[in-house]
Amino acid sequence: MNARERFHAMMHYLPRDRAPIMDFGFWAETLVIWQDQGYPAGADPDLFFGMDPQWAECGGIVGLWPEFPEIVIKDRGATEVVQQKDGAIVERGKFLGSIPRHLAHTLQDRATWAESYAPRLRAQDPLRFPGKATWAMLLEEWTRPDRDYPLFIRAGSLYGVARNWFGLERISEIIYDDRPLFEEIVATLADVSIAVLEKTLGDGVRPEAALMWEDMCYSGGPLLSPKLFRDILVPHYKRITATLRRYGVDIVIVDCDGKIDALVPLWLEAGVNTMFPIEVGKWGGDPVAFRARYGKELRLIGGVDKHILAAGRDAIDREIDRLAPLVEEGGYIPTPDHRVPPDVPLANYLYYLERAKSVWGRGLPNLLPTGRIEAALVAV
Amino acid sequence: MENLKTLYTAIVEGDAKTAKAVAESAIAAGVPPQQLLNEIMIPAMDEVGRLFEANEYFVPELLISARAMKWALEVIKPHLIAGGAQPAGRVAIGTVKGDLHDIGKNLVAAMLEGGGFEIIDLGVDVGADQFLEAYRTKQVDIVALSALLTTTMPSMKQIIDEFKAAGVRDKVKIIVGGAPVTAEYAGEIGADGYSENASSAVTLARSLVGAG
Numbered sequence: 303m304n305a306r307e308r309f310h311a312m313m314h315y316l317p318r319d320r321a322p323i324m325d326f327g328f329w330a331e332t333l334v335i336w337q338d339q340g341y342p343a344g345a346d347p348d349l350f351f352g353m354d355p356q357w358a359e360c361g362g363i364v365g366l367w368p369e370f371p372e373i374v375i376k377d378r379g380a381t382e383v384v385q386q387k388d389g390a391i392v393e394r395g396k397f398l399g400s401i402p403r404h405l406a407h408t409l410q411d412r413a414t415w416a417e418s419y420a421p422r423l424r425a426q427d428p429l430r431f432p433g434k435a436t437w438a439m440l441l442e443e444w445t446r447p448d449r450d451y452p453l454f455i456r457a458g459s460l461y462g463v464a465r466n467w468f469g470l471e472r473i474s475e476i477i478y479d480d481r482p483l484f485e486e487i488v489a490t491l492a493d494v495s496i497a498v499l500e501k502t503l504g505d506g507v508r509p510e511a512a513l514m515w516e517d518m519c520y521s522g523g524p525l526l527s528p529k530l531f532r533d534i535l536v537p538h539y540k541r542i543t544a545t546l547r548r549y550g551v552d553i554v555i556v557d558c559d560g561k562i563d564a565l566v567p568l569w570l571e572a573g574v575n576t577m578f579p580i581e582v583g584k585w586g587g588d589p590v591a592f593r594a595r596y597g598k599e600l601r602l603i604g605g606v607d608k609h610i611l612a613a614g615r616d617a618i619d620r621e622i623d624r625l626a627p628l629v630e631e632g633g634y635i636p637t638p639d640h641r642v643p644p645d646v647p648l649a650n651y652l653y654y655l656e657r658a659k660s661v662w663g664r665g666l667p668n669l670l671p672t673g674r675i676e677a678a679l680v681a682v
Numbered sequence: 683m684e685n686l687k688t689l690y691t692a693i694v695e696g697d698a699k700t701a702k703a704v705a706e707s708a709i710a711a712g713v714p715p716q717q718l719l720n721e722i723m724i725p726a727m728d729e730v731g732r733l734f735e736a737n738e739y740f741v742p743e744l745l746i747s748a749r750a751m752k753w754a755l756e757v758i759k760p761h762l763i764a765g766g767a768q769p770a771g772r773v774a775i776g777t778v779k780g781d782l783h784d785i786g787k788n789l790v791a792a793m794l795e796g797g798g799f800e801i802i803d804l805g806v807d808v809g810a811d812q813f814l815e816a817y818r819t820k821q822v823d824i825v826a827l828s829a830l831l832t833t834t835m836p837s838m839k840q841i842i843d844e845f846k847a848a849g850v851r852d853k854v855k856i857i858v859g860g861a862p863v864t865a866e867y868a869g870e871i872g873a874d875g876y877s878e879n880a881s882s883a884v885t886l887a888r889s890l891v892g893a894g
Binding site for chain 1: 740745878
């Protein structure tokens with residue numbers, strides 16, 4: 303069974319040889335700190351740790367096109383002020399991986415929407431796809447019958463990107479000050495996603511899943527009330543998921559983040575059926591509890607408490623054993639929740655992987671070995 | 683008084699224009715600003731906090747109510763100052779060293795201001811020296827520390843330790859909050875209090891300054 307077949311089987315509760323062994327990456331600092339603990343500098347983490355092939359993404363551009371030019375406005379030493387490609391002005395760390403701080407936004411109101419954003423969100427813009435020859439080459443790869451890795455089609459975002467363009471405070475005001483504008487933006491984003499999906503799927507691509515991005519929950523819950531979510535977003539999610547399902551794409555993943563409890567039933571209602579990543583956090587997000595509450599229609603990715611990885615071997619053993627029945631049931635791919643932080647010793651992470659491969663991976667010979675310095679260095 | 687009910691409703695419903703207009707007409711009609719603040723505006727924000735705690739309000743509703751409160755406050759603030767009114771307390775707030783995140787901190791600041799506190803916002807990436815400076819020069823009652831990252835949480839302890847080293851730890855209350863911060867952690871590092879969210883920060887601050 304290859305990674306593509308295994309992903310499909312896992313997400314459809316079909317028989318499979320073992321669970322996919324995947325991660326959700328690392329904080330930038332983590333791999334640097336781990337170099338003092340034996341991690342080869344510059345190595346490919348997937349090769350070093352012996353992960354199954356990650357998914358690849360396919361499709362056209364579902365966001366702004368053309369993007370804004372990225373401009374460094376001010377160098378502040380360890381940080382820099384930058385106009386990002388999405389038009390937001392942010393301060394971001396040069397060396398550390400973290401969420402940038404938003405300072406100002408090009409998108410403010412209906413006028414700036416019409417002037418700077420709507421023209422970058424033309425659904426039928428042919429430049430959302432590469433030239434014919436390149437597209438043909440991509441299609442050939444994506445539709446190759448012997449493709450052995452999972453393929454996810456980019457399906458866009460209805461709230462998350464708009465929140466980044468406006469900033470949280472301004473979008474919250476806009477929702478109340480000019481709700482028709484917010485509704486227009488959401489509808490436009492859905493139109494773009496659907497047009498790009500139609501073209502890609504219409505050209506014969508059959509991905510294992512679709513991937514949306516929202517990042518719209520924090521430690522206290524959603525950034526938008528469930529009522530507004532249902533009234534404004536759900537109808538457009540439904541348009542997108544209906545398009546996907548017409549082409550047989552029935553796994554729709556949303557990069558959600560945070561405490562998602564209040565939105566899970568609404569995403570399910572909208573046809574978005576896979577939450578990624580389940581963050582444990584101080585609110586105790588728990589994939590086992592989510593499954594118990596929502597049943598098999600809800601698929602889950604993540605949910606391994608990253609703090610447990612720092613706590614030691616006994617705690618790691620308990621976490622892996624706790625999640626094993628859910629892994630066995632299916633519809634769930636365990637990964638450390640939202641990237642491995644730098645307080646996790648490399649030795650603990652290696653131990654976690656060994657145990658994960660042994661329990662969730664059933665110790666099968668088709669697992670790649672952990673800590674392959676030679677393989678990792680080949681890629682340097 | 684009917685007009686003042688409109689001010690209350692405007693703040694609860696996040697109608698900043700109406701809140702400002704009613705505050706202006708109330709001041710013009712001679713309503714004491716202290717009465718407006720204590721009997722109408724702060725109770726309105728308390729109701730917003732209650733709705734937030736009850737999951738009837740979410741971040742957008744909190745923000746637009748805080749904006750309405752701010753617009754009305756801007757109207758009455760000069761009159762409060764002229765009348766020698768004192769805030770419920772002074773709070774120096776900031777995101778700790780190494781951390782650039784400010785959304786949570788801004789929400790807490792807005793709710794505390796709506797709760798009658800004077801806010802000295804030190805911004806982000808704030809070190810112990812800046813908090814100590816604020817304590818010494820602004821006579822703050824409470825220092826509020828925010829962190830989003832597990833890696834910057836230790837800065838909270840460093841700041842508390844610096845207050846101890848400076849011999850002023852018992853002169854000021856220090857409260858902490860942020861996505862990874864817990865009540866247990868607050869206890870471990872010797873903070874005076876921990877708040878789960880922006881709304882409960884007001885209750886906590888009031889209890890610490892004896893204004894609850």
